[in-house]
Amino acid sequence: MSAAASPVRKDSLALRRYLDARMLPLVVLLVVLVALSAPLAYFTLTAGTLRTRAHATAAQVAAAIGREIQARPVLWRYDDSDLLAQIEAHSQQPGIARIEVVDRTGVRVPLPRPHAAVADTLLWESAPISIDEQVVGQVWVGAPLADARAGALLLLLPFGVLGFGLAALVFFIPGRAISRAERRIDALITRLEHSQSALAELNRTLEQQVADRSSELRAKEQRLRELSSRAVLLQEAERRVIARELHDSAGQALTAIRINLQIIAQLEQASGNERIAGLASRTLTITDATLEEIRRAVSMLGPAILDDVGLVAAIQRLCDDFGERPDLRIDSDLAELPPDGLTAAIESVCYRVAQEALTNVARHARANHVRVALTLGPGTVRLEIADNGRGFDPSPRPRGSPGGRGLVGMRERVELLGGTLRIATNPGGGTAITVDLPQVTLSEDGDDTALVVA
Amino acid sequence: MPTADPDDAESPASLAALWALVAVLLVALTVAAILLVRNIVGETTTPFTVGDVPRDSPLYPRSTPRPVGVLHLAGSGSNIPLTRALADSFHARHPDAHVVVFDSIGDAGGVLAAYDDVIDLGLVSRPLTAHEAGLGLFVSPYARVPVVVAVHLDVPDQSLTVPELVDIYAGRKTTWRDGTPIVVLQRPRGDASHLAVASASPEFAAVNEAAFRESRWRVVDSDQAMQEALSLIPGAVGLFDLGVITLQRLPVRPLAIDDIPASEASVQSGRYPFAKDLAFVSVEEPGGLVGDLLRHVNEGDSRRMMRSSGYIPLPEDQ
Numbered sequence: 195m196s197a198a199a200s201p202v203r204k205d206s207l208a209l210r211r212y213l214d215a216r217m218l219p220l221v222v223l224l225v226v227l228v229a230l231s232a233p234l235a236y237f238t239l240t241a242g243t244l245r246t247r248a249h250a251t252a253a254q255v256a257a258a259i260g261r262e263i264q265a266r267p268v269l270w271r272y273d274d275s276d277l278l279a280q281i282e283a284h285s286q287q288p289g290i291a292r293i294e295v296v297d298r299t300g301v302r303v304p305l306p307r308p309h310a311a312v313a314d315t316l317l318w319e320s321a322p323i324s325i326d327e328q329v330v331g332q333v334w335v336g337a338p339l340a341d342a343r344a345g346a347l348l349l350l351l352p353f354g355v356l357g358f359g360l361a362a363l364v365f366f367i368p369g370r371a372i373s374r375a376e377r378r379i380d381a382l383i384t385r386l387e388h389s390q391s392a393l394a395e396l397n398r399t400l401e402q403q404v405a406d407r408s409s410e411l412r413a414k415e416q417r418l419r420e421l422s423s424r425a426v427l428l429q430e431a432e433r434r435v436i437a438r439e440l441h442d443s444a445g446q447a448l449t450a451i452r453i454n455l456q457i458i459a460q461l462e463q464a465s466g467n468e469r470i471a472g473l474a475s476r477t478l479t480i481t482d483a484t485l486e487e488i489r490r491a492v493s494m495l496g497p498a499i500l501d502d503v504g505l506v507a508a509i510q511r512l513c514d515d516f517g518e519r520p521d522l523r524i525d526s527d528l529a530e531l532p533p534d535g536l537t538a539a540i541e542s543v544c545y546r547v548a549q550e551a552l553t554n555v556a557r558h559a560r561a562n563h564v565r566v567a568l569t570l571g572p573g574t575v576r577l578e579i580a581d582n583g584r585g586f587d588p589s590p591r592p593r594g595s596p597g598g599r600g601l602v603g604m605r606e607r608v609e610l611l612g613g614t615l616r617i618a619t620n621p622g623g624g625t626a627i628t629v630d631l632p633q634v635t636l637s638e639d640g641d642d643t644a645l646v647v648a
Numbered sequence: 649m650p651t652a653d654p655d656d657a658e659s660p661a662s663l664a665a666l667w668a669l670v671a672v673l674l675v676a677l678t679v680a681a682i683l684l685v686r687n688i689v690g691e692t693t694t695p696f697t698v699g700d701v702p703r704d705s706p707l708y709p710r711s712t713p714r715p716v717g718v719l720h721l722a723g724s725g726s727n728i729p730l731t732r733a734l735a736d737s738f739h740a741r742h743p744d745a746h747v748v749v750f751d752s753i754g755d756a757g758g759v760l761a762a763y764d765d766v767i768d769l770g771l772v773s774r775p776l777t778a779h780e781a782g783l784g785l786f787v788s789p790y791a792r793v794p795v796v797v798a799v800h801l802d803v804p805d806q807s808l809t810v811p812e813l814v815d816i817y818a819g820r821k822t823t824w825r826d827g828t829p830i831v832v833l834q835r836p837r838g839d840a841s842h843l844a845v846a847s848a849s850p851e852f853a854a855v856n857e858a859a860f861r862e863s864r865w866r867v868v869d870s871d872q873a874m875q876e877a878l879s880l881i882p883g884a885v886g887l888f889d890l891g892v893i894t895l896q897r898l899p900v901r902p903l904a905i906d907d908i909p910a911s912e913a914s915v916q917s918g919r920y921p922f923a924k925d926l927a928f929v930s931v932e933e934p935g936g937l938v939g940d941l942l943r944h945v946n947e948g949d950s951r952r953m954m955r956s957s958g959y960i961p962l963p964e965d966q
Contacts, residue, residue, distance in 0.1 A: 215663050219670035226674055234681050241688045268766060269722055269750055272757030275836055275869045296696040304760065318695050334695055 209376040210369055217368065221361040228357030233346035240342035244289050244317055248335040251284050252321035255293055256333040258283075260323050263330060271295070271303045271331070278305055291316055292336035298329060314340035419612050423539075423632075426610045430539035437495035440488050448488065452481045497545050505541040506531055506568065509548050513566055516552045524552075527567040536575060540631050543607045544568065544577050547615075550600045551579040551627050559583025559625060573633050580626035585619040604629075714768070719937055722750040723758020723771025725871035726840055727926045729895045730791060730959055731771055737953065738944045745937055752870055755840055759785065762929045768938055770929040773840035773889075788928040790945045791891070792960040794910035795844045795922040796902035798878050798888040803828065807904040810849050810921070816885065818855040819864060824883060832865040833877050833886035841887040844924040875900070889924065894958035912960045925962065 258280045263270045270276070281293045291314075295303040316336035323331040459474035499508045506528045517524040535541070548566060555561050561583030569576045601617065604627075608615040613631035714720060721731060728749055735747035753761065755772045759780045762770030776787060797808055804826045808816075815821035822830055835842055837860060846853035859865050868874045871892065878884050878900040890902055890910050902910055905920060914920035928934075934942050944950060951961035 216666060219667045223670045223673060226677070230677075230681065234684070238684060238688050241685070245688070245690070266750075266753075269753050269757070269761060272722070272761040272764075272766070273753040274756050274838075275752070275754050278836060279869050294696060299697075301697045304756070315689075316694075317689055318691065320695065332696075339689065 207376055207379060209379075210373045213372050214365075214369060217365050221365045224364060225354075225357040225361045228360055229350060229354040232353045233349040236349050237342050237346035240345060241317060241339060244337035244339070244342065245319055247287070247289050248317065248319035248337040249321065251287060251290055251293070252319050252333045252335040255280055255284050255295075255335070256321040256323045259295065259331070259333065260325060263323065263325050267325065271297055274305050277303065281305070289337050289341075290335060291338040292334075294334045294336070295323075296320075296332045296334060298331055300332075303331075314338045314343075422610050423612050426607075427537055427539040430542050431537075433495040434501065434538045434542075437492040438501060440495070441492045445485065445488050445492070448481055448485050452478060452485065455481060497542065500538070500541050500545055504531070505536060505544055508541075508545050509566065509568060512545075512548055512552055516556055516564075519556065521562055522556070522564065523562065524564045524566060527565070527569075529569050531570070536633065539611060540575055540633065543611055543613075543631065544575065544629070546607065547577060547604050547627070547629050548579060550604050554600060555579075555581045555583060555625075558586075561624065575631045575633060577629040577631075578626065580624065582624045585621050585623045585625050587621060588617055588619050717745050717937065719745070719747045719769065719941060720750070720767040721747060721769045721771060721928075722753050722761055722767045723769075723929075724755040724773040724840060724926075725752030726773035726793070726889050726892065726924070727758075727771035728752060728871070729892050730793075730926065730954065730957065733895065733953060733957070734945050734950055735941075737950060738941055741944065742940065745940070747941065752872075754838070756780075756838060759783070759929055762931055765931050768930065769941075772927050772929055773924050774838075774843050775925070776929070785929045785931060786933055788930070788934060788942055789925045789962040790928060790942070791926040791954050792915065792923050792962055792964075793889040793891040793926060793958065794915050794920060795841045795887055795924055796890050796893070796910045797905070798886055798893065798898075798900040798902050800831075800878060800880075800882050800884045801899055801901055802882050803885070803901070805903060807907045809906050810852070813845075813905075814849065814851045814855055817852060817859055817865070819859075828883040831881050831884040832859075833874060833881075833884055834859060834865045834867045835874065835887065836867055836869060839887075840924050841889060841922075845887055845922050848921040887922075890958040891954075910958075912955065912958075915960060916964070923960075926959075 259270070259277065262273075262276050262280065266273060266276075277295055281295070284290065285293050295305070297303060315338075317339055318334050318336050320332045320334045322329045323333060455474045455478040459471045459478060462468075462471035462474060497508060499511065503511070509528055510526060513524045513526045516522065536544075552564065552566075555564050559581050561581035564579065564581045567576075567578045569578075605615045608629050608631065611631055613629060616628045617625065618628070619625035719735075721735070728751070732749045735749055738747055739745060749771075750767075755774050758767075758770030758772055759776065760770075761767045763783050763785060770785075772787075773793075776785070797813060799805070803824050805824050812821055816830055816832060817834075819832075824830060834856070842856060846856055860867075866877075868877055868886070871888075874886050874888060875892075875896075875898055878886055878888065879898065888900065888902070892898065893900060893902060904910070905922065908914050908919050910920050910922075915923045928942065930938060946961075954961045
């Protein structure tokens with residue numbers, strides 16, 4: 195990917211800049227090392243060679259003069275022709291700029307010869323002039339450093355260029371590689387960001403879909419709950435209608451039949467018609483049984499008391515009935531219902547929950563005090579039954595274990611109407627059952643029965 | 649997105665540390681290089697004393713005390729034959745006195761040995777240089793000797809002109825009259841005979857110096873070597889002094905210059921151009937045995953002996 199195709203990101207990794215900043219001092223060090231090492235080595239080696247050569251020359255001249263001194267122990271230093279001959283014999287060697295003879299006091303022996311002006315620094319080496327192990331003078335040989343210095347300076351240019359070239363390679367090759375890698379990383383990061391954006395978009399879409407599905411599900415659930423509630427309401431209303439019909443029609447008819455049969459039996463027995471009187475009596479018995487069955491069916495279909503006295507009076511009557519036990523005191527706090535009352539289903543559920551709860555108290559709780567409260571909230575109805583009995587373990591019981599059917603039935607009835615049932619209990623701490631029911635109706639005027647009949 | 653560098657917050661510090669490390673390395677390398685070069689090069693100042701040692705310096709090389717009645721003389725080889733003859737005559741007259749004339753140590757050597765008080769008298773055959781004159785030495789001229797162009801006996805030529813002499817030393821004249829190759833002999837720089845000719849002929853001075861620079865001719869180091877070369881090498885030519893040739897009866901022949909032979913008369917008249925003065929130099933005013941010797945040299949017998957040997961006694965007769 196070219197740089198043009200992939201412009202440098204504003205928030206790039208800046209690897210090239212990071213590498214350049216750290217390579218620069220190393221490159222400077224490399225340039226200096228390469229540029230100076232060879233000239234320095236050349237100068238050092240050449241100077242060492244000059245020193246060695248100068249020392250060897252000094253030793254040779256000192257030996258020659260020493261032989262001369264054997265013949266002229268005092269005047270040797272004044273015989274300039276002999277000294278000059280010895281010196282001239284060696285001064286033509288390459289790398290030798292000056293040869294001087296010094297007496298034992300360190301004073302140069304003057305020799306009649308023209309001295310080439312040596313502007314350069316000389317590297318001096320000496321050798322002693324010895325006679326019988328006694329030093330009588332020294333030969334100093336001066337080697338010029340100019341050639342060594344010029345050679346070193348001459349090497350400085352190519353090795354400086356070499357140093358810069360190597361430094362450029364060391365600097366730019368990794369730099370180009372890191373730039374290329376950086377562009378690739380940037381491209382990968384860009385692709386990753388694009389992928390992340392796409393993933394985020396997908397996630398948002400999925401979340402939206404899930405939210406939509408959830409909303410739809412909740413709506414369906416709500417609809418289902420409403421339908422269930424309506425079904426329960428319809429069922430309860432229908433049951434109430436059926437019960438009323440049974441009570442009002444069949445019950446009244448059978449009662450009339452019973453009265454007639456009773457009259458027939460009395461009349462036939464008085465007339466001595468035992469056979470008809472017996473038949474009437476048996477029919478009367480069947481009628482009584484049928485009436486009983488009808489009353490039981492009416493009771494099962496819907497508490498008739500609700501139709502007779504209403505929810506508040508029915509619950510109060512339950513409280514009164516259970517409160518007749520000498521060891522149990524029941525306090526009731528029942529709110530006044532609105533004039534049009536509650537729906538039959540809500541009244542039925544409230545009544546049956548109260549009935550079941552008080553039955554449980556009487557059977558199992560061993561309580562001596564029960565409080566029953568019915569309150570109305572905005573759109574809700576709350577029924578609370580709390581005792582101070584022994585309570586129980588509220589943890590779910592294993593499937594198939596006996597007992598608990600009453601609580602399960604209460605909860606199912608409540609939840610079918612869209613309400614909630616909460617049980618607060620613990621062993622020894624009493625039991626409090628709270629039922630909250632929404633005030634739903636099938637018809638706008640709240641007369642479900644009429645709706646069903648219609 | 650932030651930079652991927654995990655050390656980004658530490659980057660300035662780490663970069664500064666890297667620069668500091670490189671700077672320390674460069675400084676260390678520089679110091680090491682300087683130490684290495686200084687160790688290799690060593691001391692570059694002149695490692696000895698240059699110049700004359702003052703007489704009150706502990707370095708003044710005065711010789712050990714010499715025995716009474718002994719004179720030590722050394723210096724130019726041109727002076728030695730005449731001086732030894734004079735020493736012999738002095739010893740004949742003063743049997744208790746001994747005069748030792750050492751072999752040649754050159755004019756400069758004679759002057760410096762006298763200045764250093766290593767010898768009693770130095771022998772010089774050239775004027776003192778300005779530097780030597782500044783040493784405060786006492787100069788006692790005692791003879792003048794013609795400088796001659798001496799040749800091997802086989803050389804047929806009898807005379808040269810000064811331009812011919814210049815051509816010979818310039819390498820332009822390479823054969824003698826009979827076609828024999830000329831073998832030019834030179835003495836080292838500072839030789840009194842060459843200086844005497846050079847002072848009379850600037851052209852000769854130039855070609856002589858050029859010949860030195862180019863190492864054109866064979867350079868003989870001493871009078872003895874010159875005597876030997878002139879005697880044995882056919883076609884050889886060199887500058888020599890007439891006194892030594894006469895006194896030692898050397899087998900060489902002096903050439904006339906412009907057909908004028910070297911003699912006391914031609915030198916004194918100025919017709920013969922080349923001559924040099926022989927002198928004694930002493931660090932103190934001559935006295936004692938040295939004074940006796942100088943007086944002996946100036947006596948009539950000594951002057952006659954010098955004249956008979958081709959020398960011109962100094963001071964000249966009035």
